[in-house]
Amino acid sequence: MVHSEHGTDGISRRLVLAAGVGLAAVAALPHSSLAQNGAAPTRPTSGDSTMSSGLFATKDGTNLFYKDWGPRDAQPIVFHHGWPLSSDDWDAQLLYFLGQGYRVVAHDRRGHGRSSQTDTGNEMDTYASDAAQLFEHLGLKGAVHIGHSTGGGEVARYVARHGGNGRVAKAVLVSAVPPVMVKSEKNPGGLPIEVFDGFRQALAANRAQFYRDVPEGPFYGFNRPGAKVSQGVIGNWWRQGMIGGAKAQYDCIKAFSETDFTEDLKAIEVPTLVAHGDDDQIVPFADSAPLSVKLLKHGTLKVYKGFPHGMLTTHADVLNPDLLAFIKG
Template structure:
């Protein structure tokens, strides 16, 4: 297993598959998951000849269960260290949910030549929490509820999220996939409770407006219009207005976890944008 050790001593686990001289695609996972959430995409792009890389964010998966640094600036700094370690050039960065916020913050700060394109999938930018500046956002009480449920019984909370709104399995007529629920739960429970608790503030209260404005590379924004976790009206539909070179693609009826439930549709769309 491959790790880098960051400046503050945190060990970050990562996968690096495929030809080292091929164009790299870097995948950034959502909360509270791990690099394993990208299995369907990594296998797809590996077969297409790309170099595919995915890391476990600090406090998640196999990385150190940190009790500090569980916020977006440090997450992006960890990606900068990983990109430097692997000397990534002309990379495509794809982020899902919280990972989309991490991509925005990283790409806005990346060294010249490191990033070719960015893709934000069901992503949290510009900002989730409701405020005077963001009146249509999600009330802070919702995220307080997440924190309370995590602290009280994280194992049950993660089953409830995966078995309900994350994949849309709570919708009438939905085909429930027990293996997908169990895999979500497995990934979540490997990570640290403190880091996951802190990350709720990171994904809900971080304002990515300036990051989106600073991104100059072509950026694809993808989201399902039945996303019950990150409401599309307060996410993709606002993000696209802030990007210099953005393209918005909306998927009718798709849930938050559409990269898993509809990988057969999204993977070719990702490829088309990367090759364009």
């Protein structure tokens, strides 16, 4: 089922634009200004709510930073962030769904944000295992798991391998990397490995500049004609990226680009929404969302015309109500 929503320099810059603009082959459509209405809570949380954050130690001693806000007896909505960011990237959604009365949970993946800066375990199997241990500790049942970009891959693997016994009610993949990003004989429409080699080279050469170029250009579509650029959003992306560990983020490029989630998608039993902008310059639409929904048993594809990769920030006013409708549906 397909729906459509209408929205109104240096080496690192060249590498990002080559990956996003040259290979995505999507229309240069203007988008709306940064979302505001959908980012605010609709009502204050009730008095029996608790708001906490802290560190959880996994079996291998990695400390995961997490947020756990809202009524403990409410349905949990769990957010999985993209590379190289943190749980802070979900601020607009955390506040919105907290205001709707849900329990909202988000963690910083190992090596990212305020979690341990790991030099091992920076791959999808461990990411999913880390998440499973944390969610077991928090006692989450009947949760809705929402993943953006790399976080969408984490959701697919977590739900497929650890989501049984009533732990997961629904899943959402937003601008997500599955089924697989890199080009191969099995995936001829993917991005060449040289694109991701370029990411690694740019990160190693000047991570601080690379993490400025990505949000200034393709991530939020700020390189499109007529785009309304937000320096605050750019600075927040840079801040989140630079807090994390360079080694873990370097390793994660392989994880998000080369991991094949085909079997994970086939194994998911719960209703799953696949939401993607058709002007995504980071994870090209044609080789991701429509392929993923074909592999899902209970998948729904929702296409957002002209929306960028970072639409959870730029178009929260559109995305948040759509997510709420799916969760309630």
